[in-house]
Amino acid sequence: MICQLYIDWLISGLIKYHDTLKYLALFNLSIILLFTSCVGQNTSTQTTITQANLYQRIQRTAPLYSPVPKPGSRDWLATHKEPGQTFKQYQQTTKPDPEEQKKVFYIQPIGKFNPKQQEILQLTAKYLSIYYQLEVKFLPNIPTSAIPAKAQRKNKYTKQNQILTTYLLYDLLKKNFPKDAALILGLTSEDLYPAASWNFVFGQASLRDKVGVWSMSRFGDPTIKANYNLCLLRTFKTATHETGHMLNIHHCIAYHCNMGGSNHLVELDKKPVWFCPECTTKVCWRKKISPTKRTQELAQFWRKLGFKEYRDFYKRAQKLINK
Ligand SMILES: [Zn+2]
Ligand SMILES: [Zn+2]
Numbered sequence: 001m002i003c004q005l006y007i008d009w010l011i012s013g014l015i016k017y018h019d020t021l022k023y024l025a026l027f028n029l030s031i032i033l034l035f036t037s038c039v040g041q042n043t044s045t046q047t048t049i050t051q052a053n054l055y056q057r058i059q060r061t062a063p064l065y066s067p068v069p070k071p072g073s074r075d076w077l078a079t080h081k082e083p084g085q086t087f088k089q090y091q092q093t094t095k096p097d098p099e100e101q102k103k104v105f106y107i108q109p110i111g112k113f114n115p116k117q118q119e120i121l122q123l124t125a126k127y128l129s130i131y132y133q134l135e136v137k138f139l140p141n142i143p144t145s146a147i148p149a150k151a152q153r154k155n156k157y158t159k160q161n162q163i164l165t166t167y168l169l170y171d172l173l174k175k176n177f178p179k180d181a182a183l184i185l186g187l188t189s190e191d192l193y194p195a196a197s198w199n200f201v202f203g204q205a206s207l208r209d210k211v212g213v214w215s216m217s218r219f220g221d222p223t224i225k226a227n228y229n230l231c232l233l234r235t236f237k238t239a240t241h242e243t244g245h246m247l248n249i250h251h252c253i254a255y256h257c258n259m260g261g262s263n264h265l266v267e268l269d270k271k272p273v274w275f276c277p278e279c280t281t282k283v284c285w286r287k288k289i290s291p292t293k294r295t296q297e298l299a300q301f302w303r304k305l306g307f308k309e310y311r312d313f314y315k316r317a318q319k320l321i322n323k
Contacts, residue, residue, distance in 0.1 A: 051285065055087055058281045058291055060320040064313065065255040065276050076261035077253070085250035090282045094248045101287055103182035105134040105243075108173060110163070110188035110213075111144040116222035117189055120232050123305070124187070124239050130297045131240050133289045134182060142172070144190060155191060155200065162191040165204040165213055173211040183246050185239065186213035202268075205242050212242040218265065230269070237273055244279065247286055254278045273310060291321050 071077040107125055129136040144152075144163070151167035154160070173184045185205075192215045194201045205212030219234040220227035237258050244259050252259035255276035262268040275283065284291050299314035 051288065054285055054291065055281050057321050058277045058284065060323060061280075061317045062255075062277050064316055064320070065257070066272075068253055068256050068260065069270070072267075074263055075267050076251075076263045079263060080251075080261060082251045082253050082261065084253035085278075086254070087278050087281045087285070090249065091285065094282075094286060096286050096288075100182045103134075104178070104180050105129070105132065105136045106139050106178060106181050106184045107136060108139045108184055108186040109141045110147075110168065110172075110186050111142075111190045113189050113216075114223055116228065116231075117216060120216070120222055120235050121187060123232065124235050127236050127301065128185075128239055128243065130294065130301055132243060132283065133287060133294060139178075139184070147172075153193070153196075155193070157199065158191070160191050160217070162193045162200065163188065165192050165194045165201060168192075168213045169204065169206055169209065169211050173213070174206075174209045177209075177211070181210075183210045183212070183243065185242060185246075186211070187216065187239075188213070189216050191215055191217040202262075203238055203242050205245050207246055207248055210246050212246050214238045214242050233273060234265070234268060237268060237271060240273075240275070244275070244283070247283070249279055249282050252276060252279050274313065292318065295321060 068077070076082075105128060107121070107128075109121060113121060125136045125138065128134070144161070147163055147167065151164040151171070153162050153164075155162050168186050168188075173186055177184060192201050192203070192213065193199070194204050200218070201215075202218065203212065203214030216231065216235055219231045219238075222228045222231040241258055249259055251261045252275075255278070256272060257276035257279055258271050258273060259275055259279045260271060262271060274280075280291065283289060284294065295314050295318040299311050299318065302308075302310035302314065
C-alpha cells in the first residue's frame with residue numbers, strides 16, 4: 001500500500017512536472033524530490049515520556065514554530081496541491097520496524113569532493129546520526145568514472161555534467177544495499193537529473209527501497225568563506241528532508257517546517273532547519289526516540305558549530321517538552 005502510494009506519487013510528479021519544465025528551466029529553478037530517518041532509545045532521563053504521551057509532550061513546543069508563509073507564485077505550495085500528513089495519519093500508514101533500530105544508516109559518497117565539501121559531509125553524517133539517533137557510516141567512495149555514459153549527460157543550459165538519479169537509486173544503491181543497512185543516502189557534488197525532460201533535481205529518494213540521493217552541486221562553493229554556512233545549512237536541510245521521506249514522512253503543511261516542499265533555493269533557504277512538532281513526533285514515534293535526548297544533543301551540536309540561535313531554539317524546546 002505504502003509502496004504503491006509512493007510509486008503513484010513519483011510517477012504523477014514526474015508527469016506533472018514535465019509540463020512545467022520549460023518554466024522551471026527558464027528561472028533556473030528545480031523541483032525538490034526530497035525524502036528523509038531515525039532511531040533511538042529511551043533513557044533513564046526520559047521515564048515520564050512514553051509512546052502514549054509523546055504527541056502531547058512534543059506539541060508543547062508548538063509556540064516556537066511559525067505558520068506556513070503565504071506562498072509566492074513560484075513557491076512549492078503555489079504549484080503543488082499538498083494534502084499534508086498529520087501524526088495520526090502517519091501512524092495509520094507506517095509500520096514501525098524494531099529491527100531497523102539495530103541497523104546502520106549508510107552514506108554513499110559519489111564523485112570528487114573538495115576539502116570543505118568533505119568537511120560538510122562529515123558534519124552532515126554527525127547531524128544525521130543525532131537527528132535520527134542512528135549509527136551513521138560511510139561506504140567507500142564511488143568515482144564518477146564508474147558511472148556509465150548512458151547515466152550521465154551535459155546540461156544544455158549550464159554545460160555541467162549531470163548524473164541520472166534513477167541509475168544511482170536503482171542500479172547502484174539498491175543493488176549494493178548492505179545487509180545491515182537501514183537506509184542508504186548517496187551524496188554527490190555532481191549535478192543530478194531524474195529524467196531526460198528535466199533540467200535538474202536537488203535530490204530524489206525511494207521509500208520502498210530505502211535509498212536516496214542528493215547533490216551539493218547547486219548549494220554554493222563552501223571554499224568561499226561567505227558561502228560556507230549557507231552550503232552547510234542547505235546540505236543539512238536536504239539530508240534530513242530526504243531521510244524523512246524514506247521514513248514515509250510526507251510534505252508538511254502544518255507549520256513552516258523543513259519537511260515542506262521547496263521549488264528553488266530561495267525557498268529552501270527560508271525554510272527552518274528543524275522539523276515541526278507533527279514531523280518531530282513521527283520521527284520519535286517510529287524509532288522510539290527519546291525527544292529529550294534528541295533535543296539535548298541537537299542543542300549541543302549547534303552550540304559546537306557556533307549557531308547560537310539554533311542552540312537556543314533547542315534549549316527552549318527541551319524546557320517545554322520537560323515542563
Ligand atoms: Zn520532499
Ligand atoms: Zn512538519
